[in-house]
Amino acid sequence: MAEDFPVVGQDSDAWEAARTLAEHRLPGLVVTGGDGKPWSILPASQVVRFLVPRYVQEDPSLAGVLSESMADRMADKLRGRTVRDLVPEEPPELAVVADDDTIVEVAAIMARLKCPLAAVMAGSTLVGVITASRLLEVALTAR
Amino acid sequence: MAEDFPVVGQDSDAWEAARTLAEHRLPGLVVTGGDGKPWSILPASQVVRFLVPRYVQEDPSLAGVLSESMADRMADKLRGRTVRDLVPEEPPELAVVADDDTIVEVAAIMARLKCPLAAVMAGSTLVGVITASRLLEVALTAR
Numbered sequence: 001m002a003e004d005f006p007v008v009g010q011d012s013d014a015w016e017a018a019r020t021l022a023e024h025r026l027p028g029l030v031v032t033g034g035d036g037k038p039w040s041i042l043p044a045s046q047v048v049r050f051l052v053p054r055y056v057q058e059d060p061s062l063a064g065v066l067s068e069s070m071a072d073r074m075a076d077k078l079r080g081r082t083v084r085d086l087v088p089e090e091p092p093e094l095a096v097v098a099d100d101d102t103i104v105e106v107a108a109i110m111a112r113l114k115c116p117l118a119a120v121m122a123g124s125t126l127v128g129v130i131t132a133s134r135l136l137e138v139a140l141t142a143r
Numbered sequence: 144m145a146e147d148f149p150v151v152g153q154d155s156d157a158w159e160a161a162r163t164l165a166e167h168r169l170p171g172l173v174v175t176g177g178d179g180k181p182w183s184i185l186p187a188s189q190v191v192r193f194l195v196p197r198y199v200q201e202d203p204s205l206a207g208v209l210s211e212s213m214a215d216r217m218a219d220k221l222r223g224r225t226v227r228d229l230v231p232e233e234p235p236e237l238a239v240v241a242d243d244d245t246i247v248e249v250a251a252i253m254a255r256l257k258c259p260l261a262a263v264m265a266g267s268t269l270v271g272v273i274t275a276s277r278l279l280e281v282a283l284t285a286r
């Protein structure tokens with residue numbers, strides 16, 4: 001049931017992580033810690049949030065007065081940053097499942113954590129990821 | 144910047160909506176109301192949540208004792224239901240933007256609502272959708 005899925009480390013380049021999300025049109029990435037084990041999730045929406053200037057977050061009406069050239073440089077904020085800088089201070093809990101868990105077990109964990117993807121472990125090794133849409137595909141074709 | 148994107152009505156068939164999410168591997172769908180205007184968002188993770196039996200939601204350890212054949216019938220819960228049945232009682236607020244908004248305006252609205260997609264309107268007509276990953280793509284290639 002697991003899918004191949006790009007994984008990034010906490011210390012990976014933030015620009016590269018954003019490019020991976022964009023190129024593969026992913027809802028999020030699994031972020032691994034220094035030990036190679038899944039640590040958190042980096043949702044694409046969180047990266048979008050990071051790109052929005054602080055003063056626009058505080059007063060959204062200011063977004064309309066930014067010049068096009070400033071808008072074009074929005075992604076520059078990613079330069080020199082790491083994935084760790086993008087993840088919120090309280091990192092969202094990643095759903096972690098075992099490769100022999102049933103579809104109901106995976107669904108239950110995703111549902112409880114409201115997480116759009118689950119990391120699949122074989123013992124202590126990350127072997128893949130299951131997105132919510134992939135789980136639906138399996139559920140709908142189960143019989 | 145907008146993408147073609149499947150849209151479902153509140154009264155659309157729940158099974159068909161789940162199949163659309165699965166087939167196109169989408170993080171969510173825009174749900175329109177009776178007037179054809181965007182009403183809410185149906186995240187794939189919400190459909191997964193709907194499929195999990197109530198007693199498993201309350202006690203996740205019960206997921207492991209379900210037989211495979213019960214697991215295979217998990218999606219049957221969608222039969223005869225509409226999209227309205229899947230959306231939470233307090234429907235999440237959908238980000239709605241105008242087709243001439245700048246990328247910073249779109250990002251600001253997505254960030255504020257923590258919404259993984261935005262509906263794009265030309266006047267009162269829904270003309271497309273922007274996902275968070277699509278917005279990143281535009282931001283990273285802006286120059």
